[in-house]
Amino acid sequence: MDTAIKFCGLTRPQDIDAAVAAGARYVGFVFFPKSPRNVSLETARALALRVPPGVAKVALTVDADDAALDALLAAVPLDLLQLHGHESPARVAEVRARHGLPVMKAVGIAEAADLAEIDRYQPVADLLLIDAKPPRGADLPGGNGLAFDWRLLAGRKYWTKPWLLAGGLTPANVAEAVRLTGARQVDVSSGVESAPGIKDADRMAAFAAALGGA
Numbered sequence: 001m002d003t004a005i006k007f008c009g010l011t012r013p014q015d016i017d018a019a020v021a022a023g024a025r026y027v028g029f030v031f032f033p034k035s036p037r038n039v040s041l042e043t044a045r046a047l048a049l050r051v052p053p054g055v056a057k058v059a060l061t062v063d064a065d066d067a068a069l070d071a072l073l074a075a076v077p078l079d080l081l082q083l084h085g086h087e088s089p090a091r092v093a094e095v096r097a098r099h100g101l102p103v104m105k106a107v108g109i110a111e112a113a114d115l116a117e118i119d120r121y122q123p124v125a126d127l128l129l130i131d132a133k134p135p136r137g138a139d140l141p142g143g144n145g146l147a148f149d150w151r152l153l154a155g156r157k158y159w160t161k162p163w164l165l166a167g168g169l170t171p172a173n174v175a176e177a178v179r180l181t182g183a184r185q186v187d188v189s190s191g192v193e194s195a196p197g198i199k200d201a202d203r204m205a206a207f208a209a210a211l212g213g214a
Contacts (some may be wrong), residue, residue, distance in 0.1 A: 005024050006025065006028055006188070007024050007192065008027075008189040009193075011197055013050055015199040018201035020052060027058065029057070041076060044059075048077050048078065058104070061084065064085075069098075069099060089120050108134060110133040111152075127161060128161055129164050130166065132147055132167030132168055163183070165186050170207070171203060172210070174188070174191075174210050191203075191207070192204045192206075
């Protein structure tokens with residue numbers, strides 16, 4: 001079975017083309033002003049319209065209120081909402097019901113105790129993104145290029161919802177990450193960039209090629 005790839009934080013038309021060429025299953029757009037990958041609604045709409053059928057268009061938001069989500073969905077054709085802030089399980093369920101789109105909830109992991117958070121969100125989210133917990137005081141909830149101890153996920157087969165592995169993945173380590181965790185889907189952002197917010201087509205291709213041997 002192939003490992004599905006989500007390339008997140010795309011900001012330019014050529015990023016879409018490179019992601020599609022690398023076999024992306026998902027492409028992600030960031031709507032968080034502090035991020036170097038943040039895009040305007042206008043830019044995101046143009047990028048989303050460039051995505052071919054069969055590739056899911058994902059919006060990454062951070063503690064967005066209903067007004068912000070309404071404006072986003074009115075402007076940009078999307079397939080999936082990614083909630084990457086401190087949204088409670090109740091808020092995840094509310095967003096899913098209000099907007100009628102599948103919801104992916106990011107859960108930050110730094111130690112074994114953090115795995116309990118996954119159980120809190122499984123009943124309400126359609127997918128889970130298992131990411132490295134950001135450092136204390138970090139401006140960004142994700143995209144920090146940090147990994148967690150992947151061995152924490154080894155042998156954990158009981159999760160009922162599809163999940164993606166994220167956090168510090170690169171062309172050099174993604175095959176090992178998949179081997180250790182059993183992940184069937186992975187998410188990469190900073191690990192395929194030449195500079196913050198600037199995706200590198202060669203690195204995206206290398207990331208996909210590394211998974212081909214995973």
